[in-house]
Amino acid sequence: MKSSVITFPGSNCDRDMDVALKKFGFKNKMVWHNDNELPKSDLVVLPGGFSYGDYLRCGSMAAKSKIMQSVINFAKSGGLVMGICNGFQILVETGLVPGVLLRNKYLEFICKNVFVKIDNKDNQYFKNLNKEVFEFHIAHNEGNYFCTNDQLKEIQDNNQVAIYYCNDDGKTDEKYNPNGSLNNIAGIFNKEKNVLGMMPHPERMIDKSLSGEDGSIFFKNLINNIK
Amino acid sequence: MEVNEQIAIDHGLKKDEYKKICDLLKRTPNLTELGIFSAMWNEHCSYKSSRLHLKKLPTKGKKVIQGPGENAGVIDIEDGDAIVFKIESHNHPSFIEPYQGAATGVGGIMRDVFTMGARPIANLNSIHFGSPQHKKTKNLLRGVVHGIGGYGNCMGVPTIAGQTSFDSSYNGNILVNAMTLGLVKKNKIFYSKAAGLNKPVIYVGSKTGRDGIHGASMASASFDEKIEEKKPTVQVGDPFTEKLLLEACLELMAGDSIIAIQDMGAAGLTSSSIEMASKGNLGIEINLNKVPCRETKMTPYEIMLSESQERMLIVLENGKEEHAKKIFDKWNLDFAVIGKTTNSKNIELFFDNEKVANIPVNTLVENSPMYDRKWKKSKLPKKNKIKKETFTKLKIKDVLKKILSNQNICSKEWIWQQYDHTVMGDTIQKPGGDSGVVRVHGTDKAVAASVDSSAVYCWAHPLTGGKQIVAESWRNLVSVGAKPIAITNCLNFGSPENEDNMGEFVECVQGIGEASKYLNFPVVSGNVSFYNQTKEVGIKPTPSIGGVGLIKNYKKMITMDFKENDNLVLVIGKTEGHIDQSLFARSILDEKNGPPPEVNLFNEKNNGESLLILIENDYIRSAHDVSLGGLLTAISKMCIKGNKGIKLRKLKNLINEIEYFFSEDQGRYVIEINPKNLKKVTNILDKNSVYHEELGVIIDNEMIINEKTKVTIDELRSYNTSWLINYMSA
Numbered sequence: 001m002k003s004s005v006i007t008f009p010g011s012n013c014d015r016d017m018d019v020a021l022k023k024f025g026f027k028n029k030m031v032w033h034n035d036n037e038l039p040k041s042d043l044v045v046l047p048g049g050f051s052y053g054d055y056l057r058c059g060s061m062a063a064k065s066k067i068m069q070s071v072i073n074f075a076k077s078g079g080l081v082m083g084i085c086n087g088f089q090i091l092v093e094t095g096l097v098p099g100v101l102l103r104n105k106y107l108e109f110i111c112k113n114v115f116v117k118i119d120n121k122d123n124q125y126f127k128n129l130n131k132e133v134f135e136f137h138i139a140h141n142e143g144n145y146f147c148t149n150d151q152l153k154e155i156q157d158n159n160q161v162a163i164y165y166c167n168d169d170g171k172t173d174e175k176y177n178p179n180g181s182l183n184n185i186a187g188i189f190n191k192e193k194n195v196l197g198m199m200p201h202p203e204r205m206i207d208k209s210l211s212g213e214d215g216s217i218f219f220k221n222l223i224n225n226i227k
Numbered sequence: 228m229e230v231n232e233q234i235a236i237d238h239g240l241k242k243d244e245y246k247k248i249c250d251l252l253k254r255t256p257n258l259t260e261l262g263i264f265s266a267m268w269n270e271h272c273s274y275k276s277s278r279l280h281l282k283k284l285p286t287k288g289k290k291v292i293q294g295p296g297e298n299a300g301v302i303d304i305e306d307g308d309a310i311v312f313k314i315e316s317h318n319h320p321s322f323i324e325p326y327q328g329a330a331t332g333v334g335g336i337m338r339d340v341f342t343m344g345a346r347p348i349a350n351l352n353s354i355h356f357g358s359p360q361h362k363k364t365k366n367l368l369r370g371v372v373h374g375i376g377g378y379g380n381c382m383g384v385p386t387i388a389g390q391t392s393f394d395s396s397y398n399g400n401i402l403v404n405a406m407t408l409g410l411v412k413k414n415k416i417f418y419s420k421a422a423g424l425n426k427p428v429i430y431v432g433s434k435t436g437r438d439g440i441h442g443a444s445m446a447s448a449s450f451d452e453k454i455e456e457k458k459p460t461v462q463v464g465d466p467f468t469e470k471l472l473l474e475a476c477l478e479l480m481a482g483d484s485i486i487a488i489q490d491m492g493a494a495g496l497t498s499s500s501i502e503m504a505s506k507g508n509l510g511i512e513i514n515l516n517k518v519p520c521r522e523t524k525m526t527p528y529e530i531m532l533s534e535s536q537e538r539m540l541i542v543l544e545n546g547k548e549e550h551a552k553k554i555f556d557k558w559n560l561d562f563a564v565i566g567k568t569t570n571s572k573n574i575e576l577f578f579d580n581e582k583v584a585n586i587p588v589n590t591l592v593e594n595s596p597m598y599d600r601k602w603k604k605s606k607l608p609k610k611n612k613i614k615k616e617t618f619t620k621l622k623i624k625d626v627l628k629k630i631l632s633n634q635n636i637c638s639k640e641w642i643w644q645q646y647d648h649t650v651m652g653d654t655i656q657k658p659g660g661d662s663g664v665v666r667v668h669g670t671d672k673a674v675a676a677s678v679d680s681s682a683v684y685c686w687a688h689p690l691t692g693g694k695q696i697v698a699e700s701w702r703n704l705v706s707v708g709a710k711p712i713a714i715t716n717c718l719n720f721g722s723p724e725n726e727d728n729m730g731e732f733v734e735c736v737q738g739i740g741e742a743s744k745y746l747n748f749p750v751v752s753g754n755v756s757f758y759n760q761t762k763e764v765g766i767k768p769t770p771s772i773g774g775v776g777l778i779k780n781y782k783k784m785i786t787m788d789f790k791e792n793d794n795l796v797l798v799i800g801k802t803e804g805h806i807d808q809s810l811f812a813r814s815i816l817d818e819k820n821g822p823p824p825e826v827n828l829f830n831e832k833n834n835g836e837s838l839l840i841l842i843e844n845d846y847i848r849s850a851h852d853v854s855l856g857g858l859l860t861a862i863s864k865m866c867i868k869g870n871k872g873i874k875l876r877k878l879k880n881l882i883n884e885i886e887y888f889f890s891e892d893q894g895r896y897v898i899e900i901n902p903k904n905l906k907k908v909t910n911i912l913d914k915n916s917v918y919h920e921e922l923g924v925i926i927d928n929e930m931i932i933n934e935k936t937k938v939t940i941d942e943l944r945s946y947n948t949s950w951l952i953n954y955m956s957a
Contacts, residue, residue: 009559010467012383016652048650050381053467109376109645139380139647201649209655209666209781 001026001226003043006071008033008062013048013085013203020203021045024219033065042226043080044071046087048139048201058101058142059089068094080124080226081195085140088187088197097188097197098155099147104140105180111139113211114178116186116200117166120159123193124225133170134214136200138178138186143199145181145188155188163187163198230261238265244596251590259528259576259584264591266441266494266532267501270757273595276723277755280736285744290712291751292413298339298490299409300751301416302713304777308667309413310674311345314353314406314717314773316756320461321403325370329354330378331464331536332405337382338490341473342539344417344480345409348651349665350379350386352405353678353717353771357398359634359954364393367401369955374464375405376645381466382473385654386646387663390678390771393634396686399761404717406773408676410667417480419489421507421542421568426486428500428511428566429548431555432472432538435496436521438463439534468537468560475558476539484547491538497531499540500566501574505592507542510571515578519561527578542568602729607688611807611821618885623936626815626889627859631946633814636856638948641955655781659868661706661852662774666781673781675709677774681855682767684823687808689731689768693738694826698893700774701746702852705835706896708785708842709776714743716753716772721765723757731768732757739770745828746835748774785842787851788869794848794925795902796865796873800834800895801918802858804886810856811889823891830894837915838896844911846904853895859888859932861897862922866930867944874931875923884933899925 003026007014014030021028021043029039033051038044051062062068068090075081075096083091091097104110116136121127147155155161163186164172172184179199187198205215228234235245238261248264249255256264270276286294292309293301299313317332337347354371357364368391379386384407439462479485487507489499496518504511515527521535543551548564555562569575574591576584630636643658655673656664662677679699685692697714704711716739721728743750759766778784789796806812807821841847849869853861866873878887900908912919929939 010381010470012381012470012650016650019652049383050467050470053381053465053470055467108373109380109647111380111647111649112644137649139649141380204649204652206652210652211649 004041008051011049017047038070046083048085059093063093083197091197102144109141117164137204143179145185267591284750288749311409313752314715324461326374329371329374331462333378336405340407340409342490345411347384349408352389355402358395378466380647396767421487421503426568429541434519434521471558487542510569513566517565527583603726637950661703673778677703680771682769686767689734690738693735694742697742698831700772704776711776718755719769721760789871790848796922804882804890809891849899857889872926872929
């Protein structure tokens with residue numbers, strides 16, 4: 001299985017994603033933002049970081065960079081595109097997934113483990129996962145998901161919410177919401193569910209010496225689904 | 228403008244220093260030259276008051292590849308790998324403008340590390356604020372934390388450990404010390420020594436602006452009521468540009484184009500060009516019209532003294548300009564050939580086809596002033612005689628509650644949760660432990676680091692205090708299973724022109740030297756920050772020690788959380804009941820006098836090395852060093868972290884329970900072992916003559932202190948975690 005991780009100026013989780021993808025069997029290539037063409041890929045990842053320093057608006061400049069035209073075409077033709085953290089912010093800016101990511105509710109960067117609920121499994125990313133509650137890691141300043149009422153209705157009608165913040169029992173109360181996201185939304189699909197944007201970093205949870213191992217479950221399942 | 232003595236004084240120079248400049252040049256300097264002298268000869272750059280004493284620190288060792296004198300120190304961690312590290316202060320700017328001051332402090336120290344070819348792999352910090360009741364404290368704390376996070380998070384370097392304290396002596400002068408560790412191959416270390424004639428001198432990074440002019444001079448003076456006017460001297464950081472600069476420099480360093488490289492930190496282009504020339508015993512010629520500027524009509528004086536951030540100066544091999552330019556173009560960074568090395572041994576500056584400065588390099592460096600300042604020796608204070616009734620009146624649970632919720636003991640999670648501590652995917656011990664630990668990427672090794680200071684001890688008796696911090700740093704590394712290798716120090720003091728402050732400095736340095744020599748824990752880098760005072764009042768002497776150690780197999784790393792019911796808990800090292808200068812004495816008894824606990828270096832070394840043997844033999848399940856707050860505080864933290872309780876044994880000691888639990892005797896660790904290993908553990912400890920006592924056994928849910936006193940772990944946790952959150956949200 002082939003994957004590509006895009007490096008924008010200011011990306012800083014690109015290496016971590018490369019390490020994670022390779023660990024679970026992907027043949028990964030790093031792709032420079034200024035390239036025109038995507039290498040042949042089964043999965044394209046927009047990694048976390050501070051592309052273009054988060055200046056103007058998080059993700060807004062990266063969304064306009066050269067390689068993104070190919071990424072958008074790839075997504076529109078049904079290819080799997082996953083944006084993590086800053087990658088999610090970039091996806092929102094391209095319009096591939098609906099909504100926006102505002103500054104965290106308490107105006108502070110948050111770095112910690114959170115529980116997330118994944119019950120939307122009719123897609124390439126999550127199908128065959130044999131549990132619903134995962135411990136993932138977040139590290140962001142602008143992860144407060146927001147959209148209009150009309151958008152929210154459409155998202156719900158199309159079953160586009162990918163991940164919710166919750167507690168260890170899977171309860172999605174406001175108290176388990178770390179950043180003020182609308183309806184505890186931590187990740188969103190496009191309508192076709194081949195594009196996934198999420199704030200949590202599964203690539204930081206791939207080793208029991210690190211923050212935990214739930215990321216390993218996600219990646220192992222992902223590569224099996226794509227095969 | 229004609230230069231005269233008054234203008235020199237306005238630049239922070241003393242009368243006799245100005246006279247010396249005129250004598251060395253055999254003429255009156257012009258304004259640009261005077262600016263250069265004032266930047267090079269200020270305390271921050273020249274170490275004129277401290278040099279004499281710093282020379283006495285032990286700086287060599289088998290593992291030391293580079294000691295003080297370069298951008299950072301370098302130690303050997305085997306297999307061809309090396310760690311580059313240093314701590315540096317950014318106190319004055321952070322008080323004036325907390326966000327930018329702290330942010331650029333972090334940016335500056337990371338630059339020092341990657342200048343040497345190392346990729347930064349961990350950040351740490353030591354930050355000290357005034358009394359929580361002081362009107363500025365809350366905003367300063369918030370600003371500094373946001374600044375540290377803002378820079379480090381964007382760079383993608385994890386912040387893995389730190390220290391925060393509050394003390395009214397910092398009301399008018401907070402401390403912000405930032406430390407970075409970088410990883411480099413031993414044979415790919417870059418230095419700042421220029422070599423060869425007619426080599427191109429390259430400027431890369433951000434453009435030069437008018438920010439930070441005279442920043443280093445500002446950092447070399449005391450604050451007064453006009454402090455707000457100094458805002459323009461604070462630099463403005465751009466972590467995005469620094470991230471690009473890091474990647475571009477490492478890309479260029481992968482080849483063989485660079486002869487010397489130096490970041491433009493304090494005193495900007497002035498100190499970077501002069502240091503490279505001085506180390507190479509060369510001259511340097513710069514055409515200031517070639518320097519990329521952000522603003523129009525900048526004068527030579529402004530260009531030379533700007534402290535704009537994210538800039539580097541490089542001496543390249545001839546013919547490598549195009550290759551280097553391509554890399555910097557790729558990363559959208561400015562690149563300009565601004566000069567060349569010469570054999571004149573002078574720094575010669577040109578602007579609009581005129582020579583605007585011509586100074587022999589050695590006058591700026593070797594001939595810079597050095598002072599043997601007057602200093603006062605301090606006496607060891609007399610011990611307090613505390614009456615027995617004072618203790619018997621107190622309830623242990625009340626004392627424990629007060630201590631655990633004290634601002635200097637309480638959990639600092641509110642702070643470190645704002646720092647990305649997991650990026651790079653190698654953080655195996657997060658903030659909140661004895662040391663932060665990161666794996667050496669792709670290997671079985673890990674590096675542990677901690678940062679410590681004990682201003683109260685240093686204030687009570689500088690010599691003992693200096694020793695104590697080094698010992699504590701050593702213990703924090705040992706507690707996680709790391710073999711301590713070396714330290715970096717950031718020496719924060721009041722005015723060196725005040726005999727008391729100077730005495731504190733001299734004796735703290737002496738203490739640091741004695742301990743680091745005894746423990747074979749040499750000082751490989753550091754920085755001195757004097758004039759931490761407002762008007763006549765100096766801060767408590769606050770040397771910060773950053774320690775680094777190696778764990779050969781990261782799977783053997785130890786954490787402090789209690790692990791398993793029925794395991795035994797022991798304390799290594801003897802509890803004598805030293806109460807003076809303890810947190811207990813200061814916060815419960817309101818007793819501020821008396822000597823700090825004695826530091827017995829033999830015991831420190833012996834106890835620590837013995838614990839490392841126990842860890843190597845896999846006998847230790849958890850460990851934590853006993854420091855501020857004493858034994859019961861240490862045990863409480865292990866309970867909270869592990870969500871486990873403990874049933875303590877009845878004390879056999881002759882001293883009072885309160886003295887036993889809250890005294891701050893040094894050289895102690897609390898350890899958890901499986902009962903089946905008790906005999907083996909005590910045999911090793913006895914064989915090495917290490918004092919030990921059994922404390923109790925691990926249980927669920929509660930801490931049973933004696934028949935009458937119990938406290939649940941949830942209660943302990945709420946004492947410990949609520950203070951800072953409540954304070955910041957009030």
